[in-house]
Amino acid sequence: MNIILIIQKVSHKIDSVIKYMTFLTIIGMITAITMQIVFRVFFNALSWSEEAARYLLVWSTFLGATMAYRRGMHIAVTFIVEAFPAGTRKILQILSHFLAAVFFIIIVYYGIRYMQMQAIQVSASLRLPMKYVYAVIPFSAIVMGIHSVNKILEVIFPSQPGNTAGEEVS
């Protein structure tokens, strides 16, 4: 099996796992805040629900961002790039994914450094080790890094089967 197909497969597999994770973070937020309201109105206010919802928002943001990156949904100014002839457009697309990859690498490195720095910190009400909360940032950057390599390969070798172009959530 060649390297292109492997990367394509890895990118696809991770994405299908992340799809479930993102879904769970959204459901988690709905549950936490619904409980917060119910408990405040009928019983005693919960102490942990707001914190849980905030961290789930961070998680869903970065996980969802990887899905959006794979599907090319991140908002970009494309009308200028699209005005160029196909050859130039390809080079610009590769450059854009490459620059994104540089950003992801920076985030992986400093995300892990940040986790190490906060290694002993725990959250205020859930007593959750903060490094697990922060972990989503380097994790999602690794995933987006893999997606960006996949994207670059897709631009160079467009005839591969199973391209991400036009992929929808299913």
Place this chain on the structure above:
Amino acid sequence: MTLVLFASFFLLLLLGVPVAIAIALSSITVLIREGIPLLIVTQRMFAGTDSFALIAVPFFILAGDLMAKGKVSEKLVDFADSIFGFLKGGLSIVAVLAGMFFAAISGSGAATTAAVGTTLVPELKRKGYNEASSASLIAASGTIGVVIPPSVPMILYAVIADQSVARLFLNGFLPGTLMGITLIIIAINQAYRRNYPKGAEFSIKNIFKTFIDALWGLLTPVIILGGIFTGYFTPSEAAVIAVNWSLIVSLFIYRDMKLKEIVKIISRSAMTMSVIMFIIATSAIMSWILANWNIPSIIAAGVLSLSSNPYIILFLITLIILVTGVFMETASALIILTPVFLPLINQIGVDLIHFGLIMVVGLSIGMITPPVAINLYVASTITGLSIEKITRAILPFLLGLLTVLFLLVYLPLMIPMIF
């Protein structure tokens, strides 16, 4: 340094790098040049998204998407039709009115355009309405989606400018209604010129029947806005209640959606929101740089040295907002422009709620000005008409909305009308 920040940002944007990543990379360039440890990048990205107020963003998007897919929009259209359908060109009024109803449920312009468009376009075609005009009217009514509360851009503005979401929401009704009335007047004028047909006879009985049918949808804004304005729950809680409510309505009352469809809608909304939230995350790095070097205050001082007349300054800012809206999507434009303008607005003594409304209404007009015009794209997908055709037909509506915008900019300076 300011130059490096903005020049690299625009260069990256023009290269087609996604807005969020362009913001991050230009900020990182400045941080490296100034020798500041890059740990601040991840720290700020976390801090930017770790906010309870922002939880309202995903859930107002989700609630709107759930309601747009189900029968709710259909029932709202039927209700509006029973009131105004009997008039000449009544369906155009229905389009705007249904858009306004839906705006009170959804927090986004695209969802509003999609909800009203999908239901009404076949009907408009069947009755012989001009297709391009109808499509552009629906796209233009979609802009009201972010002006009448709830509104995702208003939440973003409130968080960035540290203002009350509830106050912004409350003040959104008047400009939103004004936008609707303006569009209706233009549409009626077109109806008479083109001799559009009338709809079914006016009947109180029918109004009552469609009202009962639409009640579940109409109750949504009553619950969420009522809850927010009475202080019974926070906007974030209200957004989650809106989601629960729309799930109950579509699963148990209208029974128009299967669980599988709902899972799909949740995943889609998760992506839609994370696109906005990811911009929020990286813009937290840029706003740290802006604040650290006092860049917005320097810009404010520069502008004020040219003129300190609030009328002129607001005129120029409104122009910048409109031009940005032509080339940029609403949320990203708002996230970038707001922190830059805040000190200037403070110095000329304009209420920050008033400015938030100008920002939101100004950028909502950007939803119908190509090349970056989400509502036109949605309307084009629904009708199958080309963007060019719809764009040509949108001009009268665009002028109408611009008039409302400039009324909104200047009237509150003369009459106290911001609550």
